[in-house]
Amino acid sequence: MTEAGMTESAESLVRDGRGAMGWAERAPMSRHFDLANQKDYLAWRDEKLARYPRSVDVLKVALGDIGCPSGEEKARITDLARRANMAIYMTTADAASLADASPEALRPAMRAFGRAFELDIAEAHRSAENEGIVAIEVADTPAKRGFIPYTTKALSWHTDGYYNQPEEAIGGMLLHCVRPASQGGVNALLDPEIAYIRLRDRSPALIAALMHPEAMSIPESVEDDGSVRPVSTGPVFIIDAECKTLTMRYTARTRSVFWRDDDETRAAVAMLNELLSEQQEPLILHYRLAAGEGLISNNVLHTRTAFENDGGIGRLLYRVRYTNRIAGT
């Protein structure tokens, strides 16, 4: 393995700049998320587990310019997204200058970075500012007041936009750190495909329960501006028509979430809680983004620890949500 933890074959893909024929595409007819197709599932599962990064360092890719990633940088990120549905980029610009950089200069660069992976910015979020890029910081503005992401509190396991309607589920997510907290603000990260594998290996019935169209409901909520976000009822695991991609709607919170009232759903949710909240899953990775670093992902499961700000300048991350997945993954 090289410094970035790439396999030889991935390295050769990077060398020729294609990066478009990774292991995930070697079997174009693979339907590994089809519960009736155990053969494809087992072949995919074994390779997925074998290639999954065991260290967060493997996820890291250095970028010369976030606004214009090179072919080689894009190929490395795409390969990591196939292995783990995420990558961590590190901009090589001086961290101090990035931390001081005008947000207005960073936003176009972040938009360009998303476009390099053919990501489409999702619908306007209640706190979306400036073309869909949301500042995640301690804030008391009307659109953010009362919501935990905009406090210093910990965030439990979730995928982004779990309260969206299933047909508006979030496919991709970009999180860029402008300034870390003085202490805390660590993310735990897990590819939803690993959670899927653990449950399916226990019992395919657990997967079937979480694919049910009424598996998880988030009740209606009234926003500060008086608008109503309607109740959202849908599956936890959303599988595409070709049974090749998985989108997960999930929150570990226990308030304002209702689970389908049957034994298989209860067993599946209990197992997810064991894996995630009790941290029994060994492939969970932990990382505290530094200034100028970011996470690009196909909406992986994540948490945030509580944090402390030092004086007047607090933790600031920018977040973009996308309707689709990283190109080629």
Ligand SMILES: [Fe+2]
């Ligand atoms: Fe989140």
